[in-house]
Amino acid sequence: MTNTSLAPIAGAEVKNAAFWGHDGKALASFYATALGWTLTQTYGDSAAMISDGTTSYVFYTAEDFQAPNWPEDELVLHLDLGFDDVQAAEQNLLAAGATKPDHQPGGSHWTVLLDPSGQPFCISSNDAW
Known part of the structure; x- marks a missing residue:
C-alpha cells in the first residue's frame, strides 16, 4: 500500500545496508570479491x-x-x-565460495547462486537492466 499523501524526501540515497550470516568477515570478503x-x-x-x-x-x-530454506522460505x-x-x-563466484542450487527459475535471464552463508542472490547480464 502506497501513501500518496506524503511528498518524496529530496536527496535520499541508500548509503549502507547490513547483512547477517555465519561469519560476517568471511561474507564481507566474499562480496568484496564479487563486487570488486x-x-x-x-x-x-x-x-x-x-x-x-x-x-x-x-x-x-x-x-x-x-540460512533460508530457499525456495520454500x-x-x-x-x-x-x-x-x-x-x-x-559465475565461475569466479563459485571459486570464491558460492554454490549453485538445482532450482533455477530464471531460465536464460538470470542464475541463482547461494552466498557462503546460504543466502540466495542472482546474477545476470548488465545489459538485462
Whole structure:
C-alpha cells in the first residue's frame, strides 16, 4: 500500500545496508570479491564493512544464523548483481565460495547462486537492466 499523501524526501540515497550470516568477515570478503569493492573496516572478529566509495555494506556474524530454506522460505532481502561477462562471473563466484542450487527459475535471464552463508542472490547480464 502506497501513501500518496506524503511528498518524496529530496536527496535520499541508500548509503549502507547490513547483512547477517555465519561469519560476517568471511561474507564481507566474499562480496568484496564479487563486487570488486574494498574491505574498508573490521569490527573485531564479528563484522566487516565493504564499500565502492559511495555505498557500504556491513556484514555481521550471527551465532544463531539460519540460512533460508530457499525456495520454500520467503526471503527478507535479495541481491541482483549484474556483470558484463556472466559466465566468467559465475565461475569466479563459485571459486570464491558460492554454490549453485538445482532450482533455477530464471531460465536464460538470470542464475541463482547461494552466498557462503546460504543466502540466495542472482546474477545476470548488465545489459538485462
